[in-house]
Amino acid sequence: MQTLSKCHAETADGLDYPEGLVHGLLDPGCATPALVAGPKGKAADMRFNVYRNNVTVSLIDALAAVFPATMRITGETFFRAMARFHIRNTPPTSPLLFEYGRDFPDFIERYEHAQSMPWLADVARIERAWLDAYHAADAAVLEAGRLALIPPEQLGDLVFAAHPATRIVRSAYPAVTIFSANRASGSVGRIDATAPESALVTRPALEVEVRLLPPGADIFLGRLIAGERLGSAAATASTCCPEFDLAFAIRTMLEAGAVGAIQHGG
Amino acid sequence: MPKLAIHADRSTSGTLRFPAHPIDGLAGTSFKHQHLQSILADGDRDHGFFEVHAENYMGAGGPPHAALTRIREDYPVSLHGVCMSIGGPQPLDKAHLGRFAGLVERYEPALVSEHLAWSTHDTTYYNDLLPLPYTEATLRRVAEHIDEVQEAIRRPLLLENPSTYVLFKESTMGETAFIREIVRRTGCGLLLDINNVFVSATNQDFSALEYLSDYPLEHVGEIHLAGHAEQEDDEGDRLLIDSHDGPVADAVWKLFDLVVGRCGPIPTLVEWDSAIPEWPVLKAEAKAAQAVLDRHAALQRGRMHANA
Numbered sequence: 001m002q003t004l005s006k007c008h009a010e011t012a013d014g015l016d017y018p019e020g021l022v023h024g025l026l027d028p029g030c031a032t033p034a035l036v037a038g039p040k041g042k043a044a045d046m047r048f049n050v051y052r053n054n055v056t057v058s059l060i061d062a063l064a065a066v067f068p069a070t071m072r073i074t075g076e077t078f079f080r081a082m083a084r085f086h087i088r089n090t091p092p093t094s095p096l097l098f099e100y101g102r103d104f105p106d107f108i109e110r111y112e113h114a115q116s117m118p119w120l121a122d123v124a125r126i127e128r129a130w131l132d133a134y135h136a137a138d139a140a141v142l143e144a145g146r147l148a149l150i151p152p153e154q155l156g157d158l159v160f161a162a163h164p165a166t167r168i169v170r171s172a173y174p175a176v177t178i179f180s181a182n183r184a185s186g187s188v189g190r191i192d193a194t195a196p197e198s199a200l201v202t203r204p205a206l207e208v209e210v211r212l213l214p215p216g217a218d219i220f221l222g223r224l225i226a227g228e229r230l231g232s233a234a235a236t237a238s239t240c241c242p243e244f245d246l247a248f249a250i251r252t253m254l255e256a257g258a259v260g261a262i263q264h265g266g
Numbered sequence: 267m268p269k270l271a272i273h274a275d276r277s278t279s280g281t282l283r284f285p286a287h288p289i290d291g292l293a294g295t296s297f298k299h300q301h302l303q304s305i306l307a308d309g310d311r312d313h314g315f316f317e318v319h320a321e322n323y324m325g326a327g328g329p330p331h332a333a334l335t336r337i338r339e340d341y342p343v344s345l346h347g348v349c350m351s352i353g354g355p356q357p358l359d360k361a362h363l364g365r366f367a368g369l370v371e372r373y374e375p376a377l378v379s380e381h382l383a384w385s386t387h388d389t390t391y392y393n394d395l396l397p398l399p400y401t402e403a404t405l406r407r408v409a410e411h412i413d414e415v416q417e418a419i420r421r422p423l424l425l426e427n428p429s430t431y432v433l434f435k436e437s438t439m440g441e442t443a444f445i446r447e448i449v450r451r452t453g454c455g456l457l458l459d460i461n462n463v464f465v466s467a468t469n470q471d472f473s474a475l476e477y478l479s480d481y482p483l484e485h486v487g488e489i490h491l492a493g494h495a496e497q498e499d500d501e502g503d504r505l506l507i508d509s510h511d512g513p514v515a516d517a518v519w520k521l522f523d524l525v526v527g528r529c530g531p532i533p534t535l536v537e538w539d540s541a542i543p544e545w546p547v548l549k550a551e552a553k554a555a556q557a558v559l560d561r562h563a564a565l566q567r568g569r570m571h572a573n574a
Contacts, residue, residue: 014403014436015355018387018396025392035399036432039471043500047431047469050497050507054394062393092391095349095362096324135325164326206270206329 024048025055026088059087062097063104066131069182070108070124073117082111098135101128119173126179126199126210129167133203136165141204141257147250154265156231160224161260165203168213168222172196176212183210204257211256216244221253229265270302270332287342289315289376291531291563293555294344295548296538302333304545313549314556315376317344317535323373324365338373344488344535345375349391352411352425353398354384367418377488377533379424379457380415382408382445399434400444405451412452424455424487429462429494429508431469441466442480449485456482459490460521461514461537465506469499474521483529491518491555492537511540513551523558530566531559 017035024030032048063083064071071079086107092100105128108114109121141163150158169175174193181188198218200211213221216237223233237244253259292314305313316337323330337343347366350358370378383395398404415423427445439447449456458481467474493512499505514522514536526532536551 014399014401015407017399017404017434017436018354018356018384021396022387022390022392025394025396035434035436036397037435038499038501039433039469042503044432046498046500046505050431050505051394051396055392058393092393093389095351095359095386095391095393096321097393098322098325134328135330136327138327138331165328203328206332 021051025052026091028052056084056087059092059100060084062092063087063101066098066101067104067124067127069127069179070120072182072188073120073123073178074114078113082108082114085111098131104128119171119175119178122169122171122173122175123179123182125169125171126175126201127183129169129199129201130208130210133165133167133201133208136203139164139260141202142254142259142261144254146262147254150262156229156234157265158230158262159227159264160230161263162225162227163202163204163258163260165201165208166221166225166258167199167201168218168225169199169201170196170218171198175199176210179210200252200256200258202256202258209256211252214245214248214252216241217249217252220244220246220249221258224253224259227263270329270336284338284374287315287340287376289342289344289533291533291559292342293534293536293552293559294342295536295552297334297337297343298538298542298548299330299333300542301545301548302336306336308545308549310549311340313341314552315342315344315533315535317346317377317537320345320347320366320369321349323369334373342376343373344377344379344533345369345373347378347380348395349385349393350380350411350415351384351386352380352415353382353396353404353408353428354386355404355407356387358411358414359386363415363418366415367420370419370421377424377457378419378421379426379488381426381428382448383428395428397428397430397432397434400437400439400441402438405439405444405447409448409451412448412454416452416454422453422455422487424457425449426457426459426490427462427466427481429459429465429469429506431505433470440480442477442482446482449482454485455487456485457488457490458483458486458525458532459492460525461490461492461494461518462508464515464518464521465494465508468504468506474517475524478521478525483525486525486529486532489522489525489532489534490537491522491534491551494518509540510537512538514554519554519558522555526558526562527565531563534559 020033020035024033032045036044038044060080060083090103105121105124114120174197176197176199177193198213200213202209219240220233220237234246294315297316297318381395385392463474491514492510495507495509497505534555
């Protein structure tokens with residue numbers, strides 16, 4: 001139970017009524033605020049509970065809408081309990097609910113009851129990236145034909161404009177396979193993957209696409225969309241990852257619509 | 267299947283504007299993205315109008331804007347803000363107001379509305395329409411906020427009456443007196459939510475009819491209808507919840523008939539935001555509202571002929 005002073009602030013100038021209500025909205029330990037009542041001397045506990053319920057349930061629903069695969073993995077009861085903790089700790093700071101849940105994957109990583117699912121936070125990170133891509137600005141993607149026109153000796157100097165939707169999510173677990181199985185309709189079979197996976201999230205037109213990046217391509221693409229030259233991005237990827245295949249990485253990048261126009265060089 | 271186009275931002279082209287599409291005397295529905303293909307396949311241009319929650323279109327791009335652009339080409343659109351927090355004491359969020367004004371400019375909606383409620387305090391957004399006391403101090407503050415919104419959008423705002431579950435001990439005036447004075451001070455119009463009137467009247471033990479006869483009906487620019495759910499208060503009496511998750515209640519239809527009889531066929535929206543049915547079900551609710559509007563429009567024409 002909270003102390004009375006924390007639950008109910010004084011209302012002096014007639015304009016601090018939110019201060020009198022908000023603690024009780026997210027904290028069930030706070031009693032019904034003294035500044036509200038029912039009509040004709042009626043009590044206000046059940047009445048105030050309508051607001052408490054609206055706030056908590058609608059925010060849990062908002063997280064459930066952003067993280068459907070995460071919820072499918074944990075089951076609804078587990079997910080809603082976890083979301084309720086997160087909402088109390090980290091309520092939204094923007095009225096745009098599609099911006100909510102950015103801290104949720106980190107919360108999941110620390111959540112004691114989710115420790116047996118170490119890949120769960122990364123699945124949530126892919127889902128958060130999916131929604132960012134969904135709402136990202138519309139922009140043209142680089143057509144494969146444009147790149148074919150560039151003489152091979154000039155390729156290394158190219159710099160690309162990042163496409164606004166493109167996101168890369170790296171995981172030490174097979175998060176892309178788990179994400180894909182749980183976002184698709186139909187039953188989720190046994191997942192045998194064990195290798196680390198990185199996701200490339202793009203939205204070349206109106207559909208968000210999530211694909212598994214080949215080894216080293218996460219490093220290569222990450223550097224490219226940060227504005228590095230193609231040659232130097234490829235060199236770094238090769239150094240970090242001996243299996244890195246530049247031609248395959250470029251093909252994946254073009255198919256996915258991961259970059260915008262050529263910004264420099266060519 | 268009808269396709270959506272990307273890069274459909276007509277306003278950036280500077281010349282291509284949307285058709286005007288008058289909204290007078292029409293009934294409409296909430297626009298839900300999952301209904302888009304049914305609406306387009308339906309191709310029923312007789313359907314009145316669509317209302318959208320402004321916040322859902324405050325992202326930079328993607329499917330929401332492509333869908334709304336497509337809808338706006340064929341139908342009048344009403345832009346309904348849900349979280350401006352006009353009823354809160356703290357200053358309006360300037361970034362949010364800017365986004366709201368940007369949508370008004372981009373989509374040229376036939377109607378623009380917001381709520382007499384608050385949802386943000388300090389930096390926390392509570393995602394609910396929270397109540398305020400009705401006092402001189404809140405009246406001044408709400409009027410300032412509405413002035414600020416109307417200045418930003420460069421047109422009158424329609425202010426929606428809330429559904430409430432509690433009253434404030436410090437309130438010094440009734441809701442209708444408060445709303446009447448807001449209209450006088452700001453020149454705003456009103457969105458009369460008849461379901462909210464019925465819900466609040468039941469919850470606060472007053473007469474919906476008396477509320478309506480005291481309410482400045484001459485300033486109503488839009489009507490809302492919606493379904494509600496039922497719970498119990500601490501005394502075991504009926505407590506209605508403004509849930510928007512079912513058909514409009516009979517009692518609300520009766521009040522609607524009465525209001526339209528008094529103020530004529532005002533654009534009317536059927537809201538359905540939760541447990542959303544298939545498109546034909548929602549469309550049928552709007553048709554029922556349209557029939558009421560048409561009946562009163564015909565009566566009105568009859569009276570004008572009789573007087574001519």
